Amino acid sequence: MRTLPPAVATAVHVATLARKAGRPIPPKVYAVLKAAADPWPAEWLLAPLPGDPIRVVELCAGPGGWSEGIATVLGAKVYAVGVDICPDACATARAAGHRRICADITTLDPEHIALRHTVAVIISPPCPPFSRAGKLSGLQDHNLQILCDAIAAAGEAAGFIPMEWHHDYDDECRCDPDSPDGKGCYGDGFAPRSGATWDEVREMAAAVTDPRIALMLEVVIWPLALQAAGAPIRWMAMEQSSTLPEEVLDELSCEFSCAEWSYTNREIMEAADYGLPSRRKRVYMIAARTYTPTATRRIRPLPATSMAHALGWQPGERVNTRGNRPVDPTTGRAKGGNSFSADGPSWCLTGKARTWKRESDGYRLTESEAGLLVGFRRSYPWRGSRSSAFQQAADVVSPVMAAIVLSGVMGVLGEALVRDYLAQLYDMDDMLTPDDYELMA
Template sequence: MRILPPAVATAVHVATLARKAGMPIPPKVYAVLEAAANPWPAEWLLAPLPGDPIRVVELFAGPGGWSEGIAVVLGVKIDAVGVDISPDACATARAAGHRRICADITTLDPEHIALRYTGAVIISPPCPTFSPAGKLSGLDAQNIAILCEAVGYVSEAAGTMPIADIGCEDLYPDEDECPMCAEYGYHDGFRERSGITWDEVRAQAAGVTDPRIALMLEVVIWPLALQAAGAPIRWMAMEQSSNLPDDILDDLAMEFYSSDWKYADREVREAADYGLPSRRKRVYMIASRWYGTTTATARIRPLPTTSMAQALGWEPGERVNTRGTRPIDPKTGRAKGGNCFSADGPSWCLTGKSRTWKRESDGLRLTEAEAGLLVGFRRSYPWQGSRTSAFQQAADVVSPIMAAIVLSGMFGALGEALVRDYLAQLYHMDDMLSPDDYDLVS
């Protein structure tokens, strides 16, 4: 763990005494903390007191999907700060009451002294390179190979690989006699840090054809860097396109396991299977340094279906036009390009182009608030920026409902009951509260 400069250590001591006494931190002391912690909260330099909520870093945090899922759906209080590069997404999150740092994540230090008490990391790397809505460059074999090779450098850079992983203890009971340990510098059960910096690790993936592919490295860089810095990191959660190749997922999981994490697994979930009135298939990965904290999400089975019409208060039979007037295919009698769908089921997956969607019966366009409602946000959520920006935010965001489902086990929350209650209030569907015909798992 990095050592605090003397002036900062003194400020931390004084501020801690003040906080324990229930008094405000002196302004001059706070100024020292603020400068040292920048861009993170000044208070994060202080050790948590008993009863303080867990500190969570949200990366690629967007307009607040994970934040809303934790705070509003699960009702869990955490001490979280999100980072995102989009000014509009940050403005939306701030307007909703969530803290944001507007910055390029790769320019921040994952071992910053203000992060030394971080307990969890949530990461949602951008998915256009893997999603069918993008150009799918992330599925190119050469890009996958470059990324996976770079992933393999992370535990070496962090120095988090236990000596037992080498298997030398069977051949060399005295580890001092093991030539590999002698060559690579293992000690105290862990390999020494290789000396490669995090920027140099990222540079290993510079050969990919789209720089957004390389952002998948942050999924392991931040948790393992915090572990290396001595932070009490407990778990990590990730969301990404369901098209993310198994090769990448396997290598990410292997990097956690090789760093002595106890659990690392993933599951593909379709949002419409959990009461959302729009389709959105994503892969979620959970990694934990402790046993027994990740199984609760498996107990949340699919929930009753919510149609787009039900969610928006439309009459049955409505259809949605997504692409304007299209030529008619004489063989099928339907518009070419598939430009319409029925609102009597979950809507198609939202994209930034969903701003063009309109109701066929009267030409009424979908609003920003309705787009947010379709992905699980309350109608009054304060979307910021232009209409185009707001729709892109709603398209990219993690649904609060899915965030709550995925993280319920990490917080020991009664996920299914809370999700049902939230869905019932959001979409005015009382049947969500009546699971008599639903096989609940105790």
């Protein structure tokens, strides 16, 4: 752990005494803490007191999907701070009561002294490079090789290369792998840190053809950097396109395993299988340093919700997504698949969902309705232009899926809570079972 500068250490001591005594932090002391912690909360320099919520860093946090999943669906108390580069997404999250730092995550130091008590990292790197929306550039061999090499370099930079691996390829190492303590030169079974800074590790991925591909590197940088810095990091969670290549997931899992994280798991999940009225297939990854039985707890698929039911439409409605297109005489439907029935889950929302219209009368979705389709309450305060709000809803992690994915590592009995949230959101009493009522009692 990096040593606090003397003035900051003194401020931390004084502020901690004030907190324990139930008194406010003196303004001059708080000013020192705020300057040292920037851009993170000043309070994060202080060790949490018994009963304080865990501290969570959310990266590529967007308008609040993970935040809503934790706070609104699961009702869990955490002290989370999100980082996102989009001003409108940050404004939306702040209006909903979630903390945001509007910044490029690659410009931030994952070993910042204010992160010394961070327990978890959540990250949703942009999906387009690994999907058709981004022309699948992330799947190109050239880009994959660069990314995987950089991920491996992150493990070396954090100092989590096992000693036996280190001796296999470093002939100049003078430490004794057969020393009595069995721990070699780093004292804990790992080789020394490579000496590369995090900016230098990030630079290793600069040659990818789409800079968004390189953001996948942050998935391993932040948790391992926090571990190397001595923070009490317990778990991390990631969401990405379902087409993220297996070799990337394997490389990430390898680095966490090398750092002695005892549990890693990834799973492709379709949102419509869990009660949401829109389709969205994503891969979710969880890694935890200490295995607990709750980490593997699964939430079963839930009853389907139709778009029409969620929005209060009459049965039989269809949605046009691409305007008037030539009709195929053999099917009587427009060529190119430009409409779908609202009597089932909608197609996956994209930013262009703002142009969708109900075929019967030309009605277009509102920003609130777009959010409702991906699991946000109707009153969620979307900010920015109509185009921006729809793009936010298209990119965001559904609060429902966030709750499902995180309930295990957070030790929460999530299924009853998720069912209750969906029942209220979409007015579906049959979403709940007698067992659910007993669990919530």
